[in-house]
Amino acid sequence: MGGRRAVAGGLLALACVVATATAGSASPLHTRTQGVPYVALGDSSASGPLIPDQVDANCLRSNHNYPSLVAIALDDELTDVSCSSATTANMTAPQGTAPPQFDALSRSTKLVTLTIGGNDIDFSSIIGTCASLGATDPAGAPCKAHYNSAGADQVKEVIQQTAPKVARVLRGIKKRAPHAHVLVVGYVDLFPDDGSSCTSATAPFAAGDFTWMRDxxxxxxxxxxxxxxxxxxxxxxxxxxxxGHDMCAPAAERWVEDLVPVHPAYPVHANAQGHEAEARAVEHALHR
Structure with missing residues (x-):
């Protein structure tokens, strides 16, 4: 999602501790298929910010993100233009010095992966708000109350408003890469699926907000x-x-980091093991 966007006043400072973390390892997938041109589009959930090795400082892109691992599995040539903080608008508009991501597509493109939408709903800001409000009612659900204060769930509404933007992106891919197999890659499990909580200094959300954020x-x-x-x-x-590998899991089993990562990755994002799991899911989808 928003790999470079500040989620709250204090959260950006927390993220800085990750910059000096030691490199982790990511084991490649081993399936081999005939190589086809592959383009990876998306936001920080695709680019893998702060996961070693970073190969694009502007987009915080890792060569151990899920697109890179999928390319290894397919023995395929990859054009990875995923970029932290990207929105649906950045498919056709530049993002800083990065050109529009659609510029990488062509009629010869055979495979496209896309992870997008998290920054369109400003999910990083939602996380920051929930973290800030957690201390006001630790046992309650102050963030849920905040986003429902106008009588309707504002986050649900903005997700609905993002749907046509995603639809336009998919039409744009089809137009530019008409022969491509297009995979929309969803977001990993950030919060405990069973609705439990792990409120702490590194996950400072109110107990009742975990279920709401999960939903x-x-x-x-x-x-x-x-x-x-x-x-x-x-x-x-x-x-x-x-x-089971969300931010509340024990450190050794955690594939998603909380606000103070224990593995090299951006806060509230998948780490190297999470990207391995994503790559396996993509590979499975390709072979169904």
């Missing part, structure tokens, strides 16, 4: 799945295979 992420993934189906694309569920 909003599920709503986002459901929207992406619907748009993929309507566009004739394949939705890749990365949530289910990462259940």
């Amino acid at each position: 909003r992420e599920i709503t986002l993934n459901s929207m992406l799945a619907t748009q993929a189906r309507r566009a004739g694309a394949t939705f890749v569920d990365t949530y289910t295979p990462t259940v």
Whole structure:
């Protein structure tokens, strides 16, 4: 999602501790298929910010992100233009010094993966708000109350408003890469799927907000799945295979980092093991 966007006043400072973390390892996948041109599009959930090795400082892109691992599995040539903080608008508009991501597509493109939508709903800001409000009612659900204060769930509404943007992106891919197999890759499980909590200094959310945040992420993934189906694309569920490895899991079992990462990755993002799981899910979808 928003790999370089500040999520709250104090959260950006917390993220800085990751910059000096030691490199982790990511084992490659071993399936081999005939190579086809592959383009990876998306935001920080695709680019892998702070995961070693970083190969694009502007976009915080790792060569051990899930697109890179998929390319190894396919023995394929990869053009990876995923970029932290990207929105649907950055498919056709530049992002800083990065050109529009659609510039990488062509009629010869055979495979496209896309992870997008998290920054369109400003999920990083939602996380920052929930972290800030956690201390006001640790046992309650102050963030849920905040986003429902106008009588309707504002996050659900913005997810609904993002749906046509994702649909336009998928139409744009089809137009530029008409022969490509398009996979919409969802977001990994960030919060405990069972609705439990792990409120702490590094996950400073109110106990009652964990379930609400989980449900909003599920709503986002459901929207992406619907748009993929309507566009004739394949939705890749990365949530289910990462259940139990969320930010509340023990450090050795954690594939998603909390606000103070223990593995080299950006806060509230998948680490190297999470990207391995995502790559396996993509590979599985390609061989169904």
